[in-house]
Amino acid sequence: MAVKLYNYLTRKKELFRPLKKGRVGLYACGPTVYNFTHIGNLRAYIFDDVLRRTLEFEGYVVRHVSNLTDVDDKTIRDSKKAGKSLKTFTEFYSQAFFADIKKLDIRPAWKYPRATGHIKEMVSLIRTLLKKRLAYRTADGVYFDISKFRGYGKLSGVKKRQLKAVSADQYEKTEASDFALWKFKKRGEPSWPSPFGRGRPGWHIECSAMSMKYLGTTFDIHAGGVDLLFPHHENEIAQSEGATGKQFVRYFVEGEHLMVEGKKMSKSLGNIYTLKDLEKRGHEPMDFRYFVLGAHYRKPLNFTWKALAAARQGRLGLENSLDRIRRGPSAGRRSGRLKDENEALKVIAACEKQFREAIEDDLNTPQALAILNELLHYANILIERELLTKRTAAIIRAAALEFDRVLGLNLKRHRGLKVPPRVMKLVEKREDLRKAKKWREADRIRNQIRKLGYVVEDTPTGPHLHPTSS
Ligand code: AMP
Numbered sequence: 001m002a003v004k005l006y007n008y009l010t011r012k013k014e015l016f017r018p019l020k021k022g023r024v025g026l027y028a029c030g031p032t033v034y035n036f037t038h039i040g041n042l043r044a045y046i047f048d049d050v051l052r053r054t055l056e057f058e059g060y061v062v063r064h065v066s067n068l069t070d071v072d073d074k075t076i077r078d079s080k081k082a083g084k085s086l087k088t089f090t091e092f093y094s095q096a097f098f099a100d101i102k103k104l105d106i107r108p109a110w111k112y113p114r115a116t117g118h119i120k121e122m123v124s125l126i127r128t129l130l131k132k133r134l135a136y137r138t139a140d141g142v143y144f145d146i147s148k149f150r151g152y153g154k155l156s157g158v159k160k161r162q163l164k165a166v167s168a169d170q171y172e173k174t175e176a177s178d179f180a181l182w183k184f185k186k187r188g189e190p191s192w193p194s195p196f197g198r199g200r201p202g203w204h205i206e207c208s209a210m211s212m213k214y215l216g217t218t219f220d221i222h223a224g225g226v227d228l229l230f231p232h233h234e235n236e237i238a239q240s241e242g243a244t245g246k247q248f249v250r251y252f253v254e255g256e257h258l259m260v261e262g263k264k265m266s267k268s269l270g271n272i273y274t275l276k277d278l279e280k281r282g283h284e285p286m287d288f289r290y291f292v293l294g295a296h297y298r299k300p301l302n303f304t305w306k307a308l309a310a311a312r313q314g315r316l317g318l319e320n321s322l323d324r325i326r327r328g329p330s331a332g333r334r335s336g337r338l339k340d341e342n343e344a345l346k347v348i349a350a351c352e353k354q355f356r357e358a359i360e361d362d363l364n365t366p367q368a369l370a371i372l373n374e375l376l377h378y379a380n381i382l383i384e385r386e387l388l389t390k391r392t393a394a395i396i397r398a399a400a401l402e403f404d405r406v407l408g409l410n411l412k413r414h415r416g417l418k419v420p421p422r423v424m425k426l427v428e429k430r431e432d433l434r435k436a437k438k439w440r441e442a443d444r445i446r447n448q449i450r451k452l453g454y455v456v457e458d459t460p461t462g463p464h465l466h467p468t469s470s
């Protein structure tokens with residue numbers, strides 16, 4: 001167990017040491033459920049998932065908590081616009097979120113606490129802050145007084161300045177100011193009773209209250225996107241440490257953003273894509289996961305359709321290779337000599353070691369993916385040289401599936417298609433024609449194959465077949 005993580009608290013890569021041996025408390029900021037999650041959000045959730053899978057791969061038992069923000073300015077505004085109750089409106093988008101992450105094989109968190117289900121905990125935290133004079137009341141709410149909290153800015157490095165209090169959750173990014181813990185009731189807005197007056201919570205308080213409720217006053221890892229470093233995570237530290245007097249979180253890890261065609265996603269540019277948009281263009285959700293894994297989580301990533309198509313090719317190539325490995329040794333080929341098998345075992349062991357080193361090094365998924373590809377490439381070479389024995393094939397397959405416990409590409413699910421011999425013959429014929437550069441005839445055969453219910457896609461490891469309906 002030697003995972004290194006880049007900790008934003010120290011701005012260094014550090015060896016991860018849990019508070020309790022063998023256990024990890026992990027809190028990841030989840031969605032504000034007022035719309036469908038976009039592919040930028042999904043990059044963040046894939047990052048959380050890889051972090052969790054890596055810790056589990058290393059043998060830790062992970063308590064993963066992720067919140068659903070189901071009351072804030074945006075959910076209230078848009079539920080009103082839709083003429084729906086806040087609950088009905090946010091529940092719809094919560095379910096859409098769950099459906100999306102399932103498609104990406106993101107392991108479900110241990111708990112998904114909703115803000116509206118934790119008002120009591122938030123009120124209690126605010127009461128403590130008021131008692132400790134770290135918070136004050138104004139005409140429109142209760143605010144956190146950042147001048148009273150010594151450690152303010154320790155995560156993001158922002159300088160505190162005594163600016164006037166702001167009542168919205170919108171901040172200037174360079175300067176810190178007091179922020180709302182509780183907003184007093186406005187007409188037509190949902191509200192809850194509290195000792196300091198009816199109202200609703202500010203955004204930041206929910207993550208302090210819910211993370212500490214489920215993971216304790218000090219816990220191991222807090223994850224989110226870099227945009228949350230300030231003010232959200234900074235404010236969470238102030239609220240939590242202000243109230244408890246203890247360290248809130250030991251490691252803050254933050255994922256970089258996803259851009260689309262070099263630009264920030266925005267409504268006005270019309271470049272906010274959802275998983276459905278990708279599926280409409282013939283992609284499978286796993287193509288996107290493969291694409292995301294191809295970049296380190298602390299590097300900005302640029303989404304383009306071309307890059308997604310390349311990711312698809314890479315992913316289908318992996319599936320092809322696994323199919324070939326399954327078929328290879330049983331195709332009546334001569335089994336390899338023992339000498340070759342020993343060499344193969346050495347190569348596999350080296351790949352396993354390198355894979356572990358890659359993911360332990362601050363979740364280096366591009367490197368881990370490259371090692372998986374290398375291993376399967378090696379298997380393909382053995383097949384071509386008719387040296388792949390059944391035993392080696394089984395070990396390579398097992399290693400690949402073991403790697404996939406971290407990558408989460410669901411390679412296990414792919415068991416290969418039972419393609420009728422007639423179709424297989426056509427595929428082979430088409431390959432011969434392609435090799436002879438007879439493109440037109442090859443295309444004609446592709447159409448014939450399509451009529452028989454299969455789509456052929458060419459990948460670096462050969463043609464990949466799937467039924468027309470999938
Ligand atoms: P929100 O629903 O806006 O609260 O965001 C949910 C999560 O998605 C947070 O962890 C954000 O940091 C993350 N996020 C938002 N936009 C992007 C983006 N373009 N790329 C990566 N992560 C993002």
Ligand code: ZN
Nearest residue numbers: 029030207232
């Ligand atoms: Zn949060």
